Amino acid sequence: MKRVEASQPLPPSLWAATAEPAVATPPLEASKRVDVAIVGAGYTGLSTALHLSELGIDVCVIDANEPGWGASGRNGGQVIPGLKYDPAELMRRFGPRDGETILDMAGGAADTVFGLIKRHRIACDARRAGWIQPTHSTKLLDTLHARARQWEARGAQVELLDRAQITQRLGTQAFVGGWVDRRAGSVQPLSYARGLARAAMARGVSIHRATRAQKLEQRDGGWRIHTANGPTIDARQVLVATNGYSDSLWPGLAQSMIAANSFIVATRPLPADIGASILPGREVASDSRRLLLYFRRDAEGRLLMGGRGPFREPRGASDWAHLERAAQLLYPQLKEVEYEYRWAGRIAITRDFLPHVHLPAPGLTIALGYNGRGIAMATTLGKHLAAHLAGTAQGLPLPPTSIKPIPLHALQRFYISAGVAWYGLLDALS
Structure with missing residues (x-):
């Protein structure tokens, strides 16, 4: 009998108490092969999976706990388009071509969310x-x-x-x-996450809770995910979408954000x-x-x-x-x-306060870092990631970046405490 790793229960919250019922997502019990495997059943992973299913791609999503367990089910429920920077600053940073692409994506992010809710009849207030x-x-x-x-x-x-x-x-x-x-x-954020999961599963996506990805291995032109439960997943492409709950699955990832x-x-x-x-x-x-x-x-x-x-x-x-x-x-x-x-x-807070997409190896994509705007940005980025993974896109709306660990990341508690004090002073003087 395969060992099933115990997942952590959903923490108590207003959203956990009032959410729509969760769809059944049993732990992975047998090894499988799919076109795309996604690690993390938050907004990024679920939106990407749903959009991939609409493109006819065979998708499997695994999560160490359950869909919406992390920040996707615990945030404030605010659906805000845009990024932390104003349009003029984004144009200055990225130039006219990339800047326009980023602004189109970010500016339409809320449209993507409410469009999915309407199209899939997601009950989420x-x-x-x-x-x-x-x-x-x-x-x-x-x-x-x-x-x-x-x-x-x-x-x-x-x-x-x-x-x-x-x-x-x-x-x-x-x-x-x-x-x-x-x-x-x-939105009711946990209901929204569960609604995305339900819509994806209705289109054939397999989602497995209590299935922790333990190791990524390049194999035969694709990837093999070794899970803590024992079974493996072979896939042509892998998306890691663990955001603020990233661990040691890929070197340096957890250290690249706070x-x-x-x-x-x-x-x-x-x-x-x-x-x-x-x-x-x-x-x-x-x-x-x-x-x-x-x-x-x-x-x-x-x-x-x-x-x-x-x-x-x-x-x-x-x-x-x-x-x-x-x-x-x-x-x-x-x-x-x-x-x-x-x-x-x-x-997940990044050093430049922008979302990051990483392509650290052929067939491997990583996305994280929404800096407090995860509902809108993770959902809309999922649509673009799906096109990228399916090979139907000319490129990604965010220029891919390399993974750069924050220096002395182990001292991040000090960084945050010092930053809180400094920003508090700046706010008081503003």
């Missing part, structure tokens, strides 16, 4: 009410308005907000202005009188600070507040106390409201 980026700093307001105008020039539906308008939209007087990007929206914890709290469903005053239009929001806060309402009227937290795994409710204080500073009316859920997940 999808709402496309827009994203608000507010600022507390009058110095930064012109920068945000310039950002909005750059996207508007590219066809995005945006709106500039002054102090009165931002106060009305958010229900707090903490900000001096901002902008709205109407391309954006929200796997930072993102912490979230959620209140109980807000009473009607309080709820009416907080994000009445149900947009999602994340502010302009380097140590940003992101917040939204869920389908049942809870308020979610997210942000950075300790690098280590959480130990108790005190690890989320800074978010609860921040929520009450923004919304004093929450003083007597109880918090129902607290959870965290690891996102």
Whole structure:
């Protein structure tokens, strides 16, 4: 009998408590051969698998735990197009040709998400009410308005907000202005991941939970994945899509990014009188600070507040106390409201704050590093990765890069602590 490695249970969270049921994904019990094997059943892996299946490619996805177990099932559920850099900066960095390609991909990322949801009838509380980026700093307001105008020039539906308008939209007087990007929206992120898995399996993709990839071996013009369970997978092409939960499967990969914890709290469903005053239009929001806060309402009227937290795994409710204080500073009316859920997940932060695609060996592709915009960017990159793996694309929208481990990566806890202190100072001085 084959040994089945025990997977970790899905951590408690609002999303785990309210998600659509998971589709059955039994552990891999027998060796198999496929066209493409994917390691990691998060948004990148699932979107790529679904798009490959639509191209008639035989695909197998394996995950050490279960679909959506990592950050794909634990994030804030904000579907935001674009990247961390403004269009003008991306054009400067990549030049006219590559810059245009990247902007087309990033600008249409939310369209890809909501298009998949509609086409495959994914039940995930999808709402496309827009994203608000507010600022507390009058110095930064012109920068945000310039950002909005750059996207508007590219066809995005945006709106500039002054102090009165931002106060009305958010229900707090903490900000001096901002902008709205109407391309954006929200989903129940674990339901969305499970919906992608269900749609992919309906088209013939095999997905196996509790199946950890232990070793990659080049073999006979392709690859063999050795799993901790014992069975192997032979494939012409392999995609590694483990993002913030990458391990030693490929040399240097885990050391090429910082796997930072993102912490979230959620209140109980807000009473009607309080709820009416907080994000009445149900947009999602994340502010302009380097140590940003992101917040939204869920389908049942809870308020979610997210942000950075300790690098280590959480130990108790005190690890989320800074978010609860921040929520009450923004919304004093929450003083007597109880918090129902607290959870965290690891996102991959790259040195240049851009997603990375690596092609370290023939037939092997690696993608990671969405820097907090994983729902939109991982989903849309999956579409492009599928075309690349199927051989139907002229190239990738992101120029492939080499894997470059961060110097002294073992000290990343120090990096993050120092960075938090430094960015906190810069935010205070802005």
